[in-house]
Amino acid sequence: MSNPRQVALDLLLRVEETDSYINLLLSSVLEKSGLPEIDRGLVQELSYGALRWQLQYDEFINLLTPGKVLSAKVRISLRLGLHQLFRMRVPAHAAIHETVEMVKRFERSAAGLVNAVLRNCDRAGFDSLLGQVTENKPAIEVMAITHSHPKWVVTALISALELDGKGGEIEQLLIANNDTPEINLAALPGSNAQQALLELGLTPGDASPISFIAHGNPEPLLATPGVRVQDQGSQLVALALLAVGDKSGSWLDMCSGPGGKSALLQAGIAEQGGLLDCLEPAPHRAELVRQALNPKLQANVIVGYGQEAKQNSYDAILLDAPCSGLGSVRRKPESRWRKTPEQLANLTKIQAELLEAAVLALKSGGYLLYSTCSPIVVETNTQVKLILDRHPELELENANQVLNGINPSLQLPSGRKTAQLWTHLHTTDAMFMALIRKK
Numbered sequence: 001m002s003n004p005r006q007v008a009l010d011l012l013l014r015v016e017e018t019d020s021y022i023n024l025l026l027s028s029v030l031e032k033s034g035l036p037e038i039d040r041g042l043v044q045e046l047s048y049g050a051l052r053w054q055l056q057y058d059e060f061i062n063l064l065t066p067g068k069v070l071s072a073k074v075r076i077s078l079r080l081g082l083h084q085l086f087r088m089r090v091p092a093h094a095a096i097h098e099t100v101e102m103v104k105r106f107e108r109s110a111a112g113l114v115n116a117v118l119r120n121c122d123r124a125g126f127d128s129l130l131g132q133v134t135e136n137k138p139a140i141e142v143m144a145i146t147h148s149h150p151k152w153v154v155t156a157l158i159s160a161l162e163l164d165g166k167g168g169e170i171e172q173l174l175i176a177n178n179d180t181p182e183i184n185l186a187a188l189p190g191s192n193a194q195q196a197l198l199e200l201g202l203t204p205g206d207a208s209p210i211s212f213i214a215h216g217n218p219e220p221l222l223a224t225p226g227v228r229v230q231d232q233g234s235q236l237v238a239l240a241l242l243a244v245g246d247k248s249g250s251w252l253d254m255c256s257g258p259g260g261k262s263a264l265l266q267a268g269i270a271e272q273g274g275l276l277d278c279l280e281p282a283p284h285r286a287e288l289v290r291q292a293l294n295p296k297l298q299a300n301v302i303v304g305y306g307q308e309a310k311q312n313s314y315d316a317i318l319l320d321a322p323c324s325g326l327g328s329v330r331r332k333p334e335s336r337w338r339k340t341p342e343q344l345a346n347l348t349k350i351q352a353e354l355l356e357a358a359v360l361a362l363k364s365g366g367y368l369l370y371s372t373c374s375p376i377v378v379e380t381n382t383q384v385k386l387i388l389d390r391h392p393e394l395e396l397e398n399a400n401q402v403l404n405g406i407n408p409s410l411q412l413p414s415g416r417k418t419a420q421l422w423t424h425l426h427t428t429d430a431m432f433m434a435l436i437r438k439k
């Protein structure tokens with residue numbers, strides 16, 4: 001083993017064949033590989049890069065192999081080769097030679113074709129290839145290929161941006177979606193984590209007041225009590241509910257796995273004696289919630305569906321709903337290829353059911369925060385409008401004002417009450433939040 005290109009190929013094949021998330025597989029694959037640190041970085045760059053840019057690389061491959069059926073392994077090898085040619089500082093001859101040698105080991109008969117495709121791509125150059133595959137295509141398709149996003153995702157993101165009058169920023173958003181995100185840490189309240197991270201010289205993040213930026217491997221920093229890896233957008237979701245909810249009351253994290261926000265809620269209410277229930281139907285994800293929580297503080301992890309939450313029982317509920325994940329494609333590059341418009345229909349049905357259950361579970365005067373790591377309108381504002389229409393006892397609070405109370409420098413729109421963070425503006429995942437109060 002222990003050829004970084006081979007490790008990246010095996011990893012991508014597993015992601016494709018088993019529908020796994022690359023971020024969940026990567027660390028165990030690297031551990032088993034026994035590769036030195038420098039090669040581990042190469043595996044990550046190769047695999048994330050080839051996965052992000054796969055639509056564009058497939059266009060190049062299809063252009064040069066008309067009518068040919070390629071095995072999944074050969075296609076992934078070509079994507080890895082193209083990524084080295086066009087987006088890494090690997091000399092062309094090494095990118096081509098290494099890819100061809102790798103293909104020879106599992107499909108000798110395809111080595112000639114792989115050699116020819118990569119050589120022709122190198123000769124043509126990136127700009128010429130992109131020009132050829134986008135020529136005479138409609139604008140949405142050109143954007144889809146140029147920024148490697150499915151067409152329907154580009155269209156849905158434009159609709160979401162248009163709600164804020166930002167439709168013209170679509171290319172900035174797509175570019176940001178292809179960036180490698182910084183690793184964000186959260187310093188949980190009630191711990192000395194903030195002080196410890198400041199003393200270590202870490203830079204605070206811009207969006208969340210409890211965030212720090214980790215450069216390099218964050219593993220050693222996680223030994224500090226109260227330090228977690230968490231996107232700043234996710235931190236703000238939990239902080240928004242903590243800003244308004246009764247911290248001495250009973251709280252529910254309705255869709256809690258793997259527990260990132262549960263840990264923050266638990267730490268935030270502990271001092272005032274609040275009680276937290278965390279629901280999660282998938283047992284292995286419920287176990288991750290248990291691991292994320294502080295065992296010295298109160299919290300119940302319950303394996304179960306949000307639809308079964310106890311009625312009229314909670315002062316504050318976080319409903320961080322299962323969603324398309326199209327707001328966190330930087331961290332989960334495969335999500336843009338996995339989700340289809342058809343799957344959205346299933347997700348929106350579950351979101352509506354969970355919202356209904358959350359309203360029933362909420363006590364009068366309590367707060368419900370509905371959030372998604374997706375800006376897609378049918379998962380966000382449409383859901384909020386539907387639940388408000390069905391329940392006159394609910395009122396929509398201004399989540400943007402709450403967020404500005406947490407961080408006055410966050411640039412948020414004044415013309416709406418639901419909040420939408422944007423990756424290109426806030427450098428967070430594109431989290432959506434609606435804060436609802438039961439009268």
Ligand SMILES: C[S@@+](CC[C@H](N)C(=O)[O-])C[C@H]1O[C@@H](n2cnc3c(N)ncnc32)[C@H](O)[C@@H]1O
Binds near residue numbers: 258261
């Ligand atoms: C977006 S994730 C939650 C992320 C979590 N809040 C965090 O910050 O770590 C959505 C979770 O909802 C769970 N889920 C799916 N269907 C559910 C249901 N009917 N009731 C409750 N949770 C559900 C999924 O298993 C998944 O773990």
